[in-house]
Amino acid sequence: MQKNLKNIFINLQNRFGNLKWWPVDKNYHEKNKSDYRFEIIVGAILTQNTAWSNVEKALINIKSKNMLDIKNISKLEIKELRKLIKPSGFFNQKAKRLKEITKHIEKKYNGNLDNFFNRKIKDLRNELLMLNGIGPETADSIILYAGNKPIFVVDAYTKRICERIPINTKISYEDIQNFFQKELSKLYKKDQLTKIYNEFHAQIVNLAKDYCRKKPLCKDCPINKICMYKK
DNA sequence: GTCCAGGGCCGTT
DNA sequence: AACGGCCATGGA
Numbered sequence: 001m002q003k004n005l006k007n008i009f010i011n012l013q014n015r016f017g018n019l020k021w022w023p024v025d026k027n028y029h030e031k032n033k034s035d036y037r038f039e040i041i042v043g044a045i046l047t048q049n050t051a052w053s054n055v056e057k058a059l060i061n062i063k064s065k066n067m068l069d070i071k072n073i074s075k076l077e078i079k080e081l082r083k084l085i086k087p088s089g090f091f092n093q094k095a096k097r098l099k100e101i102t103k104h105i106e107k108k109y110n111g112n113l114d115n116f117f118n119r120k121i122k123d124l125r126n127e128l129l130m131l132n133g134i135g136p137e138t139a140d141s142i143i144l145y146a147g148n149k150p151i152f153v154v155d156a157y158t159k160r161i162c163e164r165i166p167i168n169t170k171i172s173y174e175d176i177q178n179f180f181q182k183e184l185s186k187l188y189k190k191d192q193l194t195k196i197y198n199e200f201h202a203q204i205v206n207l208a209k210d211y212c213r214k215k216p217l218c219k220d221c222p223i224n225k226i227c228m229y230k231k
Numbered sequence: 232g233t234c235c236a237g238g239g240c241c242g243t244t
Numbered sequence: 245a246a247c248g249g250c251c252a253t254g255g256a
Binding site: 141 | 234235236237238239240
C-alpha cells in the first residue's frame with residue numbers, strides 16, 4: 001500500500017462514502033430566504049475548539065429568534081448574543097468575534113456576501129485574518145465552505161493524522177496546507193479542486209472523530225495498512 | 232469526577 | 245519563532 005494522498009482519499013471514501021459538508025440545513029435557508037453561507041461563517045467561529053454538538057445548540061437558539069442574518073447579528077445587543085450562543089462555550093469572545101465580522105461585512109460590503117467573496121483568495125484571506133478572532137483555520141473554512149473557493153483547510157485533526165501516518169514532518173499550518181494543495185493539484189483538474197478540498201477535509205474530520213482519536217482505534221481504521229502509527 | 236472538542240489571542244521567553 | 249495559559253459548555 002502506498003501512502004500517497006490519492007490512495008488515502010480513496011480508502012476514506014470507500015469507508016465513509018460521499019460526505020455532505022459543511023453541515024448546514026439548506027432547506028431552512030430556502031424557506032426563510034436567508035443565506036446559507038452566513039450560517040457557515042457563524043458555525044466556523046462557534047466551532048473553534050468546540051464540539052459540533054454544542055455549536056448546533058447555539059445555532060438552534062439563533063434560528064429560534066430569527067437572528068441568523070448579517071444585519072440582525074450586527075445590530076443585536078452583545079449581551080443577547082452571548083445568551084444565544086452560550087451552549088457553544090467561550091461565549092464572551094465568540095460573541096465579540098461574531099459582532100466584528102458581521103459589522104465588517106455590513107459596513108464594507110453593505111452586508112452583501114457576493115461582494116464579500118467575489119475577489120482573489122489571497123485578498124479575501126488576508127482581510128479575514130485582519131479580524132480579531134479569525135485565524136488561519138477559521139478563515140480557510142469560510143473561504144472553502146462558504147465562499148466555494150479552492151483552499152485546503154488544516155485543523156488539529158489534519159496535523160494529528162499527518163504526524164501519525166506520517167505523511168511529512170512539517171508542522172506549521174502553511175506547510176501542511178501547501179503540501180496538500182501541491183499534491184492534490186497534480187492529481188486533479190483545477191475546476192475540481194474546490195470539491196476535492198471540501199470532501200478531503202470532511203473525510204479527515206470523520207476519520208479523526210471515529211478512529212484517529214487522541215486515543216486511536218487503529219484496529220478498524222480504514223487506512224491502518226498505510227499508517228505506521230503503533231506498529 | 233476527568234477528559235476532550237473542527238482555535239486563536241496574548242504575554243513571556 | 246515557539247510556547248503556555250486562558251477562554252466555557254456539554255457529552256462520553
